[in-house]
Amino acid sequence: MQLNVQDLLRSGAEITDQALERLLPSPDTLPHSIHRAMRHSTFAGGKRLRPILAMEAARMTAGTGEIPAGAADLGAAIEMLHTYSLIHDDLPALDNDDLRRGKPTCHVAFGEAIAILAGDALQTLAFQTIASLPTPPATTVAILREISLAVGTGVGPNSPLPPGMIGGQVVDIESEGKQPTAELVESIHRAKTGALITTSIVSGGLYGIASHSASENTIERLRTFGEKAGLAFQIVDDVLDMTQSSEELGKTAGKDTASVKATWPAIYGIDQSRKDAAELIADAFAALEPFGQQADALKALANYLVERKH
């Protein structure tokens, strides 16, 4: 297979969008407001990185060279969780953002009440979607456990819970204005962004091996890959936020610096941050070594994550 990461991204986004189009209630379903709000934010131009990672992990563990049938629905469920978190993060009580990817955020377009409920409903729809996956029930339950923990409240090295998206968001809010430490930044990144990226890869891996015998080892290797690549992704995001203009990013650049948010370059500087990201990607690649060429797509995506310019 000749790999072209742009093709992977384009076709993965297309498959994801088709699944989302089918799974989200139509804009003419009553009550209109919430279904339109859910669609407004879901179809606001996301790159579908998490679904693509899930589908490529499923392709790798399935070992057939093809994305297994129905894996796009798993990807769509993960994208719904990502979108719900963005809608709630943008609310006036949280980050108070008016623009996201150059478009009005959900509460600007539909009002705060509907934005809160649209976020709630996207979380719910993600779990409805998982309930209808064509995987064997034991695999569906394993995916449910994996994903529900990844969007939960765990944070930090001493937590009894694994890192979770909501936990990372709470710590991020509460650390604003305080002098960030290296440990804090890493905790936030691992929970707020890393957990959902990691679970995309791990749940995709579970999906792909559903009909195979697979070792625990496969999942642990995917988890390591996800954790390293996810952290690298967030470091690059922080660096881009400091070095690019708002126009290139499609959001307000430098906002993190302005409010003394906990970011990697704020601690280590931009050059060291770039080096750290490259080193994490090398570690991520090492975890996939036993998979040989089957891992090429995931590796190409990880490279893309750290080399992108916006």
Next chain:
Amino acid sequence: MQLNVQDLLRSGAEITDQALERLLPSPDTLPHSIHRAMRHSTFAGGKRLRPILAMEAARMTAGTGEIPAGAADLGAAIEMLHTYSLIHDDLPALDNDDLRRGKPTCHVAFGEAIAILAGDALQTLAFQTIASLPTPPATTVAILREISLAVGTGVGPNSPLPPGMIGGQVVDIESEGKQPTAELVESIHRAKTGALITTSIVSGGLYGIASHSASENTIERLRTFGEKAGLAFQIVDDVLDMTQSSEELGKTAGKDTASVKATWPAIYGIDQSRKDAAELIADAFAALEPFGQQADALKALANYLVERKH
């Protein structure tokens, strides 16, 4: 079995509280704020009606006379969903309530940002809890599907989705100040309150029959019971809101009337509303007729729901 509904309620609430105490992260788990906020609202004095209905439905379909082991965790998951919906309903952008059961609401005690995220996290924790139920995986997936649809966006007789809690909440907000019609009020009640009550009974029924062979018919009878009893419950709630003082209710009485909210007595008057509730309960009882004495506990609970004074 000599049935005493007060004993059922007391012991059911106790078992639920023990499960919630075990399942919710401790108040000393970092980040403290969100875990304390989740506990603040979860342990604010709810009667645990939904978990008790789930556990009694499980007892009935199990047919052993006992609540099956682990059914309290299912009940706790449902109570988490109920609590999440209350936290978000109370927010300034929605109902803007400062008090709930005589205590400060979540956003008053912890701020809006943490209240939004605590609601999100309770929804997530509910699905984490379902993922860990001891039921066979196929039953767990059936329960997941049932519950996730019940807290979704469906509403009204022509919806492609079954009635769902969020859908009811949206229609309730959007109908404020408009002259309510009978059809509208029934749609809101079936979705906003009825769906979660019905799913408590249906998912409890699924839990109890997990290790038995059960007919579709059993689940359909439980669904009918849940729909009728749930609607009766909400009608009685509306009537109490119009006839009782704030002190007796532990919340601001008459608020629904003041803002011309869609309620049953606003359409039919108080006397007819009471008659309707009694008739719905009679229909609900008829659905359970084949279960004989095994249904006594669910019937006693339904009676309690319409005869309560607060």
